Amino acid sequence: MKRIVLSAALAACLVLFSNWGFFGHERINRLAVFTLPPEMIGFYKANLHYIVEAAVNPDRRRYSVKEEAPRHYIDLDHYGDSVFFRMPQSWAAAVEKYSEDTLQAYGIVPWHITRMYRSLRDAFQLRDPARILKVSAELGHYVADAHVPLHTTENYNGQLTGQEGIHGFWESRLPELFSDRYDFFVGKAEYIANPQQAAWSAVKDSHRHLKQVLEEEKKLSEKMADKKYTFETKGRQTVKVYAPAFAAAYHRALQGMVEQRMRDAIKMVGDLWFTAWVDAGQPDLKSLINYMPSEAELAQRRAELELWKKQTVRSRPHEN
Secondary structure (H helix, E strand, C coil): CCCEEECHHHHHHHHHCCCCHHHHHHHHHHHHHCCCCHHHHHHHHHCHHHHHHHHHHHHHHCCCCCCCHHHHCCCHHHHCCCHHHHCCCCHHHHHHHHCHHHHHHHCCHHHHHHHHHHHHHHHHHHCCHHHHHHHHHHHHHHHHHHCCHHHCCCCCCCCCCCCCCHHHHHHHHHHHHHHHHCCCCCCCCCCCCCHHHHHHHHHHHHHHCHHHHHHHHHHHHHHCHHHCEEEEEECCEEEEEECHHHHHHHHHHCCCHHHHHHHHHHHHHHHHHHHHHHHCCCCCCHHHCCCCCCHHHHHHHHHHHHHHHHCCEEECHHHC
């Protein structure tokens, strides 16, 4: 069953342990800002709080917008071993070959990244600061999701191989425990000649790591079965989590994979922001630097946040 309905309490737990975690998405967007050239960085730094906070808005919106969930993943294995030879990169050609219903059922993240890049380019051309910031923040979210191996498979949470929980373990628990040690200097943003191809390269690279993600966890679980879990208090909740020793052993077994996927995500987010700005004719962002959201915009943000808090989750478990 592609979608499940979860209780509000379970939803709260899953928010802590899924989708790079809010922590991971926010860090990726924050660090991407510092890859930008002087002509862009002033505007983005002036609005850094929003760029970071809004990094998780697509996750919040997924609870109330039924079209949102497929934008975060693509189940490449549904299409067979030769998916990268048979799957058209263009949306129109893919729809013609597989039907839009099929594509939506198994995820559309690479196509949605391309769509968001175009939306950002248009926002730059219109010199619309509110739109630039909103699309930049949300584009960062989808790019980050495309860099997670478990966002490229039907076995998204190890549920087909007896490894339930691996999704949040890989993309939330490990970054929270170890990312302070990572080298996040990724250099300056660079122009991407073909954003559509770049989006597909990201999911292809993620999928290439999937076998290692699953196999190393299974081997370690057999070796450290009695030391795999512990309990931690998160706010008012006591939750079952992967034990620090088990997490450290798994992190070593992955040989820097999580750090590299985060680095690649940061670089691609900055690259796409820069590319959209260049393709829009390099508009002067310094004239927009004093932009302040209107009371109506702030009210809408508050309303969206309150709606998210009240919603029952309707989604795949790893999409919360």
